[in-house]
Amino acid sequence: GAGVSQSPSNKVTEKGKDVELRCDPISGHTALYWYRQSLGQGLEFLIYFQGNSAPDKSGLPSDRFSAERTGGSVSTLTIQRTQQEDSAVYLCASSLNGRTGIETQYFGPGTRLLVL
Amino acid sequence: TQLLEQSPQFLSIQEGENLTVYCNSSSVFSSLQWYRQEPGEGPVLLVTVVTGGEVKKLKRLTFQFGDARKDSSLHITAAQPGDTGLYLCAGPNAGGTSYGKLTFGQGTILTVHP
Secondary structure (H helix, E strand, O other), X not given: OOOOEEEOOEEEEOOOOOEEEEEEOOOOOOEEEEEXXXXXXXXXXXXEEXXXXXXXXXXXXXXXXXXXXXXXXXXXXXXXXXXXXXXXXXXXXXXXXOOOOOXXXXXXXXXXXXXX | OOXXXXXXXXXXXXXXXXXXXXXXXXXXXXXXXXXXXOOOOOOEEEXXXXXXXXXXXXXXXXXXXXXXXXXXXXXXXOOOHHHOEEEEEEEEOOOOOOOOOEEXXXXXXXXXXX
């Protein structure tokens, strides 16, 4: 079956603009995660969805960041009033149910965001 | 906060050499995972280790979980150019509402030269 897909693959925006990043998880996966990765670095957790609910938003850097998930499927990460420090690769992952720490998380290819 | 520290951060070797990447923490993890990431792609899971002292082998890759479950290592024998990539260790959140939430190390960039 299809893997996790993300769009757009690349996004260049001007400082102060809003951006929306989309994630389509693997069908049937109830758990969905957003991470942020700076160049050549490890991943920083942003938010976790279980179904349409987000029990853990602890990684969102500021109130400019928000995310939602609808129909237990597609998720959108929105960054308002973008800043240059928001430039990074935003990765989405999904897993079957997110109830244990040993599940496999399947990652999308990421959205490369550049804020000028 | 659970932190994972990887070393070395960069590794540049010739084809055929052996190498080891380390992942250390002051916290106990119930399990640890190793991922490999190629440029322009998301990380792909290589292995999950769950028992202290566990050793898992995947072809030329050997993964070990420390007895105290605070550290792990990845050893590659006879490295090949196709092994080039970013290697990441990751461990799950200690509890709460995000059992699947992962803490990642900062990664090791491996370059294998032909």
